[in-house]
Amino acid sequence: MKCPSTLATVATLVLFQVCLGQLASAGLLHDRLLAKEDFVCPSDGFHAVPGTCSGSYYSCVNGFPYLMTCPGSAVFDPALSACVPPGDASCNQAFQCPAQGGFYAIPGTCGGNYYSCINGVAYVLTCPGSSIFDPAVGVCVPKEVASCLDETTTPTVSTVSPTPTPVSTTTTTQSPGTFTCPSEFGFFPTGIPCDDDFWRCSNGLSYLMSCPPTTIWYQDQTICDYPYNVPGCA
Numbered sequence: 626m627k628c629p630s631t632l633a634t635v636a637t638l639v640l641f642q643v644c645l646g647q648l649a650s651a652g653l654l655h656d657r658l659l660a661k662e663d664f665v666c667p668s669d670g671f672h673a674v675p676g677t678c679s680g681s682y683y684s685c686v687n688g689f690p691y692l693m694t695c696p697g698s699a700v701f702d703p704a705l706s707a708c709v710p711p712g713d714a715s716c717n718q719a720f721q722c723p724a725q726g727g728f729y730a731i732p733g734t735c736g737g738n739y740y741s742c743i744n745g746v747a748y749v750l751t752c753p754g755s756s757i758f759d760p761a762v763g764v765c766v767p768k769e770v771a772s773c774l775d776e777t778t779t780p781t782v783s784t785v786s787p788t789p790t791p792v793s794t795t796t797t798t799q800s801p802g803t804f805t806c807p808s809e810f811g812f813f814p815t816g817i818p819c820d821d822d823f824w825r826c827s828n829g830l831s832y833l834m835s836c837p838p839t840t841i842w843y844q845d846q847t848i849c850d851y852p853y854n855v856p857g858c859a
Contacts, residue, residue, distance in 0.1 A: 664690040665755040667736060667768050673703040675737055675751040678716035680708070704733030720747040726810045726827045730760040735773035737765070743810065756848055762834055763825065764812065765848040770837040804831040814844045819858035821849075 666672070666685035671693075674681050682701035683690040695701055695708035702708070704715040711717060715733060722742035723729065729740045731749075739758035740747045752758055752765035759765070761772040768774065806826035807813065813824040815833075823842040825832045836842055836849035841858060843850040852858040 666690050667755060667757055671701070671706040672736060673701055673716070673738065676749055678714060703731065703736065703738070722747050724827070728758070728763045730758055730773065735771065739765075753846060753848065756850075759837065759849075762836060762849065764834070764836075766837055766840060767849075767851060770840055770849075772837065803833070806831050812844075812847045814842060819852060819855065 664672075664675070664683050666683070666688050669685050669687065672683045672685060672690075674683065674692075678700060680695035680698070680700055682693050682695070684693050685691075698711060699708040700711045700714040700717065702714045702716060716731070720729075720731075720740050722740070722745050724742065725745050727742050728750075729742065729747075731738055731740060735757060737752040737755075737757050738749055739752070741750045742748075755768060756765040757768050757771050757773075759771045759773060804813070804824050806824075806829050808826065809829045811826050813826065814820065815822050815824060819841050821836045821841045823834050823836070823844070825834050839851065840849040841852050841855060843855045845856075
């Protein structure tokens with residue numbers, strides 16, 4: 626199939642042909658029961674397979690995930706929602722940690738994958754369930770309250786790779802001496818039941834964080850979640 630020159634992204638699930646960045650994908654159609662992973666669609670559209678940078682990706686239509694494959698050796702780029710040559714994929718570009726430790730959004734994305742920097746080395750992690758990483762608070766939150774969803778727009782195909790930038794956080798307050806970090810990195814409760822605040826430790830320094838409105842800190846999952854999902858807080 627040749628992709629229309631005036632259309633960058635089009636999906637026809639009946640024929641199982643998808644054009645991403647002028648590259649046509651085709652293959653075996655998977656439904657929710659046949660998919661290799663129990664993937665939960667954060668929204669309709671194209672999404673990377675969590676924790677990977679490969680030719681496989683999900684096409685979400687009406688909340689149902691369909692496992693798709695880029696043509697040839699092409700790789701799905703989550704920043705562009707397109708199949709691109711491996712050398713051009715943003716997910717293949719080495720992420721430069723802004724600090725020795727911390728959690729950072731994957732540039733150009735608002736989804737379940739994010740970077741965890743440990744001693745200056747970046748590791749890709751995946752949020753649990755359908756939650757997504759919110760760069761404003763540096764943790765996984767329900768998609769309905771994620772600040773990055775209000776800022777994202779439909780990506781356009783570009784040959785310029787996104788430049789990693791430090792995540793700015795307006796809800797943190799450095800509080801040395803107020804909370805003693807039990808470990809150099811991690812998240813910890815304030816000790817107040819069902820609190821919307823929590824402690825984040827980075828390089829042994831403590832930072833007081835706040836969950837998005839209507840959510841509270843869920844220590845067992847180390848995410849911000851709705852009170853009815855947190856045992857004892859409904």
